Amino acid sequence: MTSRPSDRIPLTGADAMLRAFDREIRRHNSASHASQLVLRLGPGLDVEALRDTIARVARDTPIVRSSIRRPGLLGAPVYDLTRAAHNPMPPLRIHEGARPSDPKELPASFAAAMNEPFNGKRGELLRFDLVRYGDGSADLAVTWLHMLLDGTGSEKFVEALAEVGAGSRAAIGLEVGPETPETILSARDRGQKAREWQGFLQSFADRPPSSPAGPRRRVVQEVDYRLHAFGAGETAFVVEAAKAKAGFLTPVMYYMAAAVRAHHRMFERRGTIPQSYVVPLPVNIRPKGQEGAIFRTHVSMLWFQLMPDAVETFDTALEEIKRQRRQSIRNGLVDSGVHAIEFARFVPADLFAAMVRRTFQGELCSFFFAFTGDFLPAVQSFFGAEVRNGFHVPAVPPSPGSCAAMSIHQGRLNLTHVYQKGAVTEQEVERFGEDMRSELMQGREHGAGSA
Amino acid sequence: MDWTREALEARVFEILRDDLLSVDDSFSVDSDLVSAGLDSMAVTQLMLAIEESTGVWVDESLLTPENLASTRSLSACVFEQLRQG
Numbered sequence: 001m002t003s004r005p006s007d008r009i010p011l012t013g014a015d016a017m018l019r020a021f022d023r024e025i026r027r028h029n030s031a032s033h034a035s036q037l038v039l040r041l042g043p044g045l046d047v048e049a050l051r052d053t054i055a056r057v058a059r060d061t062p063i064v065r066s067s068i069r070r071p072g073l074l075g076a077p078v079y080d081l082t083r084a085a086h087n088p089m090p091p092l093r094i095h096e097g098a099r100p101s102d103p104k105e106l107p108a109s110f111a112a113a114m115n116e117p118f119n120g121k122r123g124e125l126l127r128f129d130l131v132r133y134g135d136g137s138a139d140l141a142v143t144w145l146h147m148l149l150d151g152t153g154s155e156k157f158v159e160a161l162a163e164v165g166a167g168s169r170a171a172i173g174l175e176v177g178p179e180t181p182e183t184i185l186s187a188r189d190r191g192q193k194a195r196e197w198q199g200f201l202q203s204f205a206d207r208p209p210s211s212p213a214g215p216r217r218r219v220v221q222e223v224d225y226r227l228h229a230f231g232a233g234e235t236a237f238v239v240e241a242a243k244a245k246a247g248f249l250t251p252v253m254y255y256m257a258a259a260v261r262a263h264h265r266m267f268e269r270r271g272t273i274p275q276s277y278v279v280p281l282p283v284n285i286r287p288k289g290q291e292g293a294i295f296r297t298h299v300s301m302l303w304f305q306l307m308p309d310a311v312e313t314f315d316t317a318l319e320e321i322k323r324q325r326r327q328s329i330r331n332g333l334v335d336s337g338v339h340a341i342e343f344a345r346f347v348p349a350d351l352f353a354a355m356v357r358r359t360f361q362g363e364l365c366s367f368f369f370a371f372t373g374d375f376l377p378a379v380q381s382f383f384g385a386e387v388r389n390g391f392h393v394p395a396v397p398p399s400p401g402s403c404a405a406m407s408i409h410q411g412r413l414n415l416t417h418v419y420q421k422g423a424v425t426e427q428e429v430e431r432f433g434e435d436m437r438s439e440l441m442q443g444r445e446h447g448a449g450s451a
Numbered sequence: 452m453d454w455t456r457e458a459l460e461a462r463v464f465e466i467l468r469d470d471l472l473s474v475d476d477s478f479s480v481d482s483d484l485v486s487a488g489l490d491s492m493a494v495t496q497l498m499l500a501i502e503e504s505t506g507v508w509v510d511e512s513l514l515t516p517e518n519l520a521s522t523r524s525l526s527a528c529v530f531e532q533l534r535q536g
């Protein structure tokens with residue numbers, strides 16, 4: 001069957017880059033580059049209404065079960081909508097569970113869902129896992145092949161599901177973002193910008209990064225994650241400290257400094273200080289007027305390279321992050337990154353992943369990091385159940401093998417540490433959480449968090 | 452160039468209106484900047500443009516909600532930094 005162009009939605013450059021990361025993960029094990037969003041719900045969830053809404057959305061917004069394929073040797077990979085009707089619906093799998101004694105503990109099925117492969121060619125892009133407890137409360141994990149939704153898009157998708165379920169919006173027409181960023185540059189100038197970006201990254205190679213996983217692990221690895229929930233008082237302190245030290249509109253640099261410092265401590269304990277820490281920071285590039293875009297990923301990357309002596313204290317790390325961010329924006333590297341990432345669309349995914357690995361001598365970077373601010377602020381209830389907490393679980397490939405993701409739900413900070421088993425030990429996971437808390441709290445005393 | 456408070460305010464307003472924000476004629480020196488679309492990227496681009504004009508970099512830690520309330524309040528913050536050299 002030949003599909004018309006209107007039945008094919010090209011992957012964005014960022015989608016294609018994530019597709020390369022997916023191949024990178026498959027190279028090491030049988031999982032996919034999956035991301036997850038978790039909602040912790042009170043009693044009252046209307047499961048049948050949720051199931052019905054998922055089915056309606058999947059029927060009326062076919063990208064969620066389209067087949068991802070490359071139509072020819074040249075040209076960008078696409079979401080092929082003609083296959084959607086033949087592909088399975090996104091499943092809602094229901095598990096019955098006993099409420100863990102530790103409220104921070106999460107169902108084992110959620111981590112398992114992160115390690116279950118998606119077959120993009122067969123339209124397996126999205127799944128839901130619901131764990132119901134005896135007291136009527138529930139935990140819901142939405143897991144997807146990362147290229148379908150970025151972090152911002154995933155929150156918009158869940159918000160849209162809630163609105164469709166409540167009858168305040170139609171299941172059809174959920175926004176698919178733009179294919180490429182708007183630009184007035186010629187192809188030659190875009191190529192020049194992409195080369196500038198590539199050259200910038202190449203300059204890091206003189207002091208290549210190390211990640212907790214190391215560059216060339218051959219063991220089969222699997223993702224696990226740990227939630228560290230902060231109390232309201234702790235969160236208020238962290239939020240104010242972030243604003244005061246890093247700026248009202250740019251607190252992300254504060255959270256990043258904490259993540260660099262906590263990873264630095266992990267390496268110090270190992271006795272193997274890397275030559276540098278290289279950290280990418282995703283930048284949302286949804287254009288004006290398309291802020292509501294749900295599907296496809298819309299990010300550029302700012303890259304940071306911090307030498308170990310620059311992260312000896314929190315303040316020196318933060319000042320270095322500020323300096324490099326300023327310099328990168330001055331040099332137009334957000335825009336250059338967009339054009340460089342565009343090339344991922346036209347290069348076979350395996351080759352693109354190999355090119356990235358070669359730049360950093362086998363590593364992709366030192367760790368992943370994200371701070372996404374307020375989590376689903378407009379969604380207080382979900383299909384009749386109170387949303388008690390919620391957070392992101394980002395994907396992490398075998399290199400770097402460690403990711404610190406933070407967001408704030410109803411005035412409480414959540415830190416999700418996602419890691420590859422075998423790359424980070426249980427003891428290191430424990431210490432990492434303590435170190436992150438200490439860095440974010442600036443060494444102050446704190447009370448126990450709640451989930 | 453020796454900046455007066457008024458000249459600096461006019462320059463900051465010009466950068467915001469012409470280069471960084473998508474605003475209409477109702478945008479004034481008293482308009483709320485965050486509501487007008489000033490975000491993390493735009494605020495850094497603004498500070499870089501101010502640095503290019505004045506030679507002074509205003510550290511992010513000084514960009515409080517109060518200072519970012521309007522062009523007028525932001526210009527006053529930058530002017531204070533200029534005076535302190």
